[in-house]
Amino acid sequence: MPDRSRGWVQGYLVRLAWTDLLVVAIAVGVAQIVRFDSALEPNGAVQAPATLVSVLLGVAWILALRAFQTLDRRVVGTGSQEYSRVVTACLSVFGILAMVDLLFKLNIARGFIALALPIGTLGLLLSRWSWRQNLGRQRMKSQNLEQVLVVGSLQSALPLIERLMTKPTLGYRVVGICVPHRTGYPDSIVMGNSEVPVLGCFDDVCRSVEESGATTVAVTSADALGHAAMQSLSWDLEGLDVEMLVSPGVTDVAGPRVMVRPVAGLPLLHIDKPRYEGANRFRKAAVDRLGAGAMLFMLAPIFVLVAVAVKLDSPGPVFYRATRVGVNNTPFKMWKFRSMVNDADALKSGLRAQDEGAGVLFKMRDDPRVTKVGRIIRRYSIDELPQLFNVLSGSMSLVGPRPPLPEEVEQYDGRVARRMLVKPGMTGLWQVSGRSDLSWEESVRLDLSYVENWSIMQDLVILWRTVRAVFSNEGAY
Missing domain, CATH: 3.40.50.720 (NAD(P)-binding Rossmann-like Domain)
Known part of the structure; x- marks a missing residue:
């Protein structure tokens, strides 16, 4: 009889638990060493004993991670829900600490919290990600399945x-x-x-x-x-x-939208409508604007270098502005670094016979319209960076479905048209799961899955995966 042992699951959870304890201890220890260097605050107020505060915080932090079920075997190792629970637990324990400090006037140094929270949260997320990568490699070898x-x-x-x-x-x-x-x-x-x-x-x-x-x-x-x-x-x-x-027979609908409701002794699946308005919309817009602004500031030198290279490589403008269709079928002009010859759109009709794209998309691996500099910036998706201007203006998001051409939208059926319920993104599930190598049906399925289940945590995971996809340059042409 084949072996049905699940010993690897318990071992994996134990390793996660010990890693959580180590990360929390390091975060609290570093915060204490850096911040609690004297018994008095600068204004002369007496601090709560540093060691006692650190120990109590560490214990509370670990308990919060357990209370929010961050070791639930149903969520560890896959999906964004594990990361979401870790972040929620971290924010909750520090929120409670701040309220206790305010109510009882413990005078816990704010600098201590400002150091421990980000160090611990990032450390926990990185450790979970590292364990996932190791688990994924083992599964590729047909282990731990x-x-x-x-x-x-x-x-x-x-x-x-x-x-x-x-x-x-x-x-x-x-x-x-x-x-x-x-x-x-x-x-x-x-x-x-x-x-x-x-x-x-x-x-x-x-x-x-x-x-x-x-x-x-x-x-x-x-x-x-x-x-x-x-x-x-x-x-x-x-x-x-x-x-x-x-x-349940409903594909690509998951996460907080799905809840089991017992009705007359029968477990019925309750599926909420996708929520694109209210607080969710505000949070996504805030992340988009702040993220785009920070990235533009950091990438300014690269913008200058690429602009000079594009201008010297071939005659024409530095930027290419193409009409795309955004949320609710509203057209807008999308910014990109020009990676093709200046009259590339006029040459497309003569290349239709060589189209390698999926569905309504036009794609060619060796497109003769692409310039020398264009091939380099396309390989690493640098040509897409000016879309940060679109994110700042509100016509695009950092994460979302691929921005389609007007002629593509005209061919959408009712199912595919649901992609237009949210803003198109600079990156998305479609881009980090194969990019141009995906079939049209698979790219549509991934975009619809994003539309049905999007969340801030999922956006952060996709952004992280985008960095890896760009440097691996798989499916980019």
């Missing part, structure tokens, strides 16, 4: 199997499938270079779990099983120490 048995019809199961196979870093290996009826189905399903065995029908799930060594059962056809069978299956899997996942 969840063995998944899929239960459902082929129509509902194949999309899930395909996604799990194309993203091995998620940590799931499909070991088999149970279909509604054994007759009429092949012995195995071929997916790319892999083969998934058909282990039986819905009545054979528990036996198939034991034979395949599955640690997780993913049900994609809950309606076909029926309520009684689903309940019975969940009880049987509890005894086998196997997790049960149920696909």
